[in-house]
Amino acid sequence: MTYASGGASELRYAVTSDINDDGRLDLIVTNQGTNSIGILFGYGNGTFLSQLILNTGSNSHPSSMALGYFNHDNQLDVAVAYDRTKNADIWLANGKGTLMRQTSDGVRFVSTPLSIASSDLNNDGLSEIVVAYSDSDSLDILVTYQNVSFTNGIRYSAGSSPKSVAFGDFNNDNRLDIVVANSDSNDTSVFLGYGNGSFTHQRRYSTGSSPYSVAVGDFNSDTRLDIVIANYLSDDVSVFFGDGNGYFSEETRYSTGYLPRSIAVGDFNSDTRLDIVVANSYSDNVSVFLGNGNGSFANDTWYSTGSEPHYVAVGDFNNDTELDIVVVNYFNHDMSVLLGYGNGSFANETRYSTGPLPQCVAVGDLNNDTRLDIVIANSGSNDASVLLGLVNIGFVNESTITTGNGSKPRSFVIDDFNNDSRMDIVAANSGSNNISIFLGHENLIFLNPTTYATGSRPMSIAAGDFSNDVQLDLIVVNYDSESVSIFLGYGNGSFATQKTYST
Secondary structure (H helix, E strand, O other), X not given: OOOOOOOXXXXXXXXXXXXXXXXXXXXXXXXXXXXEEEEEOEOOOOOEOOOEEEEOOOOOXXXXXXXXXXXXXXXXXXXXXXXXXXXXXXXXXXXXXXXXXXXXXXXXXXXXXXXXXXXXXXXXXXXXXXXXEOOOOOEEEXXXXXXXXXXXXOOOOOOOXXXXXXXXXXXXXXXXXXXXXXXXXXEEEEEOEOOOOOEOOOEEEEOOOOEEEEEEEOOOOOOOOEEEEEEOOOOEEEEEOEOOOOOEOOOEEEEOOOOEXXXXXXXXXXXXXXXXXXXXXXXXXXXXXXXXXXXXXXXXXXXXXXXXXXXXXEEOOOOXXXXXXXXEEOOOOEEEEEOEOOOOXXXXXXXXEOOOOEEEEEEEOOOOOOOOXXXXXXXXXXXXXXXXXXXXXXXXXXXXXXXXXXXXXXXXXXXXXXXXXXXXXXXXXOOOOEEEEEOEOHHXXXXXXXXXXXXXXXXXXXEEOOOOOOOOEEEEEXXXXXXXXXXXXXXXXXXXXXXXXXX
């Protein structure tokens, strides 16, 4: 059977849906030559009425369509991409056999749209669309908002060679934002979150030379989040003070040891003011800066570690209510634990063996015994060491988790990603360009991992609720592909396909 789409219509695309709620499938087509879409209502026996024509605008050239739920009324709507004007509109179904156009004038594609697909990518109950182009090696994801239009795509320019990522609410809108340290462009990028898994364009702030690690906290006691960054090649840290609206001051710099590689924050002297600890990889020590509460810091105190400390984290490892420090030592194949006295000073290190070439450490209570445990990424053996914290005897090496041949894990995050009250582990694998999800089971057993592809050489990973659905999501920075990947969590230990923000 043949149905005419009209003279000079240049029919380009067709989808099926029950537009008029009569239980029979209808056809919807794009007529590029006549700048229209057509609806052919089905009788349910394989035959159709002549098409109802809806004008898409002069010189629009509709080229592709996708079905989705764009306004919470449980009616399948239609998204239409236009070849000539390089934008997209939503056409809302009213259940009576017609579509109402909702314009998205602020959206402009980077190139000619070839095809679009739709699904709810961020679990907000509204569909998003993915756009593929005829002459561009990229995809765009457009997010739907309550005013029934699409926002701009999610590819945002930032700095070069991102090394580290952290998050916090920088503009007090109860939505998580992102900060990234860009090592080759000597700056940091701040992305403000919309609360649905997408983010604004970045704002850039100059740092010292080769920023390697970033952390977040309120350092001047004004209830606004600030940023601190370890600058690898300039041997210092940069502190940026937030104004509560998503903007930051120019940096204030403090000298560290040689080649600072990692940074963490905590209150080490119990004065309710945040302090800083930095792992100095070339001077084989950590620097502790005690905060004065006004944004300034006292001169640092150094504590010896093993050879080339790569990563530092904090936690109360001996349950004395005082914060302690753990550092992984790359060339010694071990970690150093420095117990805090609660006055800003620390005991000499105690060393514990790890796997070869440890890169990162993550802290959490893996066996629900109220004592903090440690997971260490061993890049030399493509696995992770799980060390359990025990009363009065420090840590014991409990087990090893394999991340895969050639995976070279570089970063870990520990949290409950499937809401079963057991801690899970997620690894960022720089060698295999993916992340591994290890779900925790009884008796400290971790299930075989599920992997998700990232960009090239993922270096750092963090977890947070970026889409305001009370489920944990993941963000990964990809060093070689200069991008940030976001995985929206379903709350059952699985994640939506990544969204990638170019850097």
